[in-house]
Amino acid sequence: MKTLRWAALAALTLTSPAAWAGDFDVPTVSVYGAIGVGSGDVVIRQNSTANFAGVMQVGPHVSAAIQQSGQYNAAMIGQIGQATSATVLQNGGSNNALVRQMGRLNNALVGQIGADNRARVFQIGPNNLAGIGQAGAYNKALLRQRPW
Amino acid sequence: MSLRALLIASVATLSLAVPALAGNAGVIVQSGGVNQAHVAQSGAANTYTGVQGGYANHSSVLQTGGFNNAMVGQMGRYNNAMVGQIGSANRAGVFQMGPDNLAGIGQAGSFNNAILKQWP
Numbered sequence: 001m002k003t004l005r006w007a008a009l010a011a012l013t014l015t016s017p018a019a020w021a022g023d024f025d026v027p028t029v030s031v032y033g034a035i036g037v038g039s040g041d042v043v044i045r046q047n048s049t050a051n052f053a054g055v056m057q058v059g060p061h062v063s064a065a066i067q068q069s070g071q072y073n074a075a076m077i078g079q080i081g082q083a084t085s086a087t088v089l090q091n092g093g094s095n096n097a098l099v100r101q102m103g104r105l106n107n108a109l110v111g112q113i114g115a116d117n118r119a120r121v122f123q124i125g126p127n128n129l130a131g132i133g134q135a136g137a138y139n140k141a142l143l144r145q146r147p148w
Numbered sequence: 149m150s151l152r153a154l155l156i157a158s159v160a161t162l163s164l165a166v167p168a169l170a171g172n173a174g175v176i177v178q179s180g181g182v183n184q185a186h187v188a189q190s191g192a193a194n195t196y197t198g199v200q201g202g203y204a205n206h207s208s209v210l211q212t213g214g215f216n217n218a219m220v221g222q223m224g225r226y227n228n229a230m231v232g233q234i235g236s237a238n239r240a241g242v243f244q245m246g247p248d249n250l251a252g253i254g255q256a257g258s259f260n261n262a263i264l265k266q267w268p
Contacts, residue, residue: 137181138183
């Protein structure tokens with residue numbers, strides 16, 4: 001009887017997480033981060049749900065590119081230097097992109113396809129270029145540019 | 149000061165003034181309904197171009213400084229566009245195609261230029 005009780009308890013313990021996971025469909029979570037100083041390029045591609053990608057670069061002539069497909073993505077790029085390039089392409093719903101650049105001759109490009117997208121681009125310095133393209137409903141785009 | 153020195157000084161000033169006035173440029177393109185675009189540019193010689201397609205889109209542009217250019221195009225109904233410019237020699241253009249749209253342009257300063265065209 002005691003053995004049967006322990007077996008029932010063990011079976012209940014082992015079956016519960018699987019049942020809960022099946023009910024709520026726990027998404028795959030992935031986090032990616034990169035920090036670079038000097039020169040170099042960063043390319044991140046993710047194709048699953050609930051992703052996050054962050055890139056921080058300091059130096060001239062650096063570039064970062066993030067491409068995400070799926071839902072609940074977020075991307076962040078920070079660049080300090082001149083003649084830098086940042087590209088974010090997201091395809092899915094509830095995406096969020098943030099690009100901050102400080103310096104001159106920088107360019108930022110954000111493309112989002114899907115619903116509830118958010119794109120924010122902040123550039124400090126002269127001769128910068130920013131482009132935001134969004135397709136779908138309920139999108140929001142914020143662009144702020146100012147010199148030194 | 150001789151005429152030649154004055155000419156050289158003028159050319160040098162002009163060549164330096166162009167990079168000093170070189171501002172930023174921004175482009176936002178949105179397709180679909182209920183989209184929002186907010187743009188704030190400060191400094192001189194900035195350029196912004198925004199295009200929105202669909203219904204109930206909102207676009208706001210604020211430019212402070214002189215020699216700025218802003219152009220907003222909206223296609224659809226229930227759209228609204230607001231452009232504010234502070235400084236001299238600014239240019240604003242708002243073009244809306246569709247019914248029930250709203251547009252507002254405010255400019256403070258001298259030598260500003262505003263164009264508003266709305267089609268049903």
